[in-house]
Amino acid sequence: MMRHLLDIDDLAPAELATVLDLAECPAPRPVLAGRGAALIFEKPSNRTRNASEMAVVALGGHPIAIRGEEIGLGVRETPEDVVRVLGRYHAVVGARVDDHRVLEAMAATDAVPVVNLLSDLAHPSQAIADLLTLRQRWGTLAGHSLAWVGDGNNVARSLVLAAAMAGIEVRLASPPGYRLDPVVVDAARALGGTVVEADRPADAVAGADAVATDVWVSMGQEDQSSARIDAFAGYRVDAAMMREAAAGAVFLHCLPAHRGLEVDGEVIDGPASLVWEQAGNRMHALRGLFSWLLGERACA
Numbered sequence: 001m002m003r004h005l006l007d008i009d010d011l012a013p014a015e016l017a018t019v020l021d022l023a024e025c026p027a028p029r030p031v032l033a034g035r036g037a038a039l040i041f042e043k044p045s046n047r048t049r050n051a052s053e054m055a056v057v058a059l060g061g062h063p064i065a066i067r068g069e070e071i072g073l074g075v076r077e078t079p080e081d082v083v084r085v086l087g088r089y090h091a092v093v094g095a096r097v098d099d100h101r102v103l104e105a106m107a108a109t110d111a112v113p114v115v116n117l118l119s120d121l122a123h124p125s126q127a128i129a130d131l132l133t134l135r136q137r138w139g140t141l142a143g144h145s146l147a148w149v150g151d152g153n154n155v156a157r158s159l160v161l162a163a164a165m166a167g168i169e170v171r172l173a174s175p176p177g178y179r180l181d182p183v184v185v186d187a188a189r190a191l192g193g194t195v196v197e198a199d200r201p202a203d204a205v206a207g208a209d210a211v212a213t214d215v216w217v218s219m220g221q222e223d224q225s226s227a228r229i230d231a232f233a234g235y236r237v238d239a240a241m242m243r244e245a246a247a248g249a250v251f252l253h254c255l256p257a258h259r260g261l262e263v264d265g266e267v268i269d270g271p272a273s274l275v276w277e278q279a280g281n282r283m284h285a286l287r288g289l290f291s292w293l294l295g296e297r298a299c300a
């Protein structure tokens with residue numbers, strides 16, 4: 001059966017652990033030697049485009065980054081036809097899309113493994129990098145706790161599911177109307193995770209080992225900016241909020257960040273911040289993921 005990664009729970013927990021191990025292989029086998037990876041972007045990207053291209057290079061392959069409008073994804077050709085063709089040239093296709101259903105349509109062809117490089121719904125390659133970052137800091141994942149403060153968005157969804165799969169307790173604090181989809185909370189619990197929904201950020205953060213947030217206005221939501229900025233008042237991660245967390249607690253943000261909105265400069269630029277480690281780990285996570293999709297199960 002061909003495997004795809006549209007969200008993190010397309011992997012079993014043990015498979016996710018293997019991907020994390022592969023992300024740290026000192027000398028990854030060149031499983032993409034002589035092969036290509038097509039990386040489609042319908043939205044802007046700094047980290048994901050560069051990390052995915054360099055991950056492909058590290059595996060000996062040739063990445064081709066493509067803007068959505070360049071190939072007329074869904075306009076000039078259906079997503080299914082696009083990926084059926086790309087599968088004739090490439091060993092893997094990654095795509096950052098406005099609408100998650102485009103990824104589902106691509107994956108349903110089983111023409112080539114499809115990787116979600118961010119959709120409106122999920123950001124699984126970010127979640128792999130985030131777990132890798134936490135594992136490097138803590139040594140282990142199970143038994144730790146993570147507070148998500150802010151929008152119950154695509155990044156939250158994948159991180160909460162990934163945390164549940166890794167045995168990290170999750171505490172959620174989001175304003176009404178911006179909470180994580182209850183279906184995702186149920187899915188995380190069904191994976192064996194502990195998920196606590198808090199009424200106030202301070203309740204979520206109290207004693208947490210990690211505090212994570214993301215932008216209040218995601219790509220494609222620009223027309224909701226002022227309503228969102230109003231709704232998220234009180235959800236900024238600042239030094240006072242970090243003091244409620246456990247001693248030595250870390251701060252996570254997938255970036256790009258807005259200092260003075262969802263996070264204060266003294267937090268993101270301070271000693272608790274792991275944001276640059278997260279950004280760097282995007283490349284290692286994608287390298288581990290691509291090598292897993294190409295059949296690798298252990299380091300050389």
Ligand code: CP
Pocket residue numbers: 044045046047048049118126254255256
């Ligand atoms: N974190 C992340 O996905 O960043 P980019 O949007 O720059 O790829």
Ligand code: NVA
Pocket residue numbers: 118119153154155214215217218219254255256
């Ligand atoms: N939630 C953000 C993440 C960007 C990496 C967005 O979708 O724009």
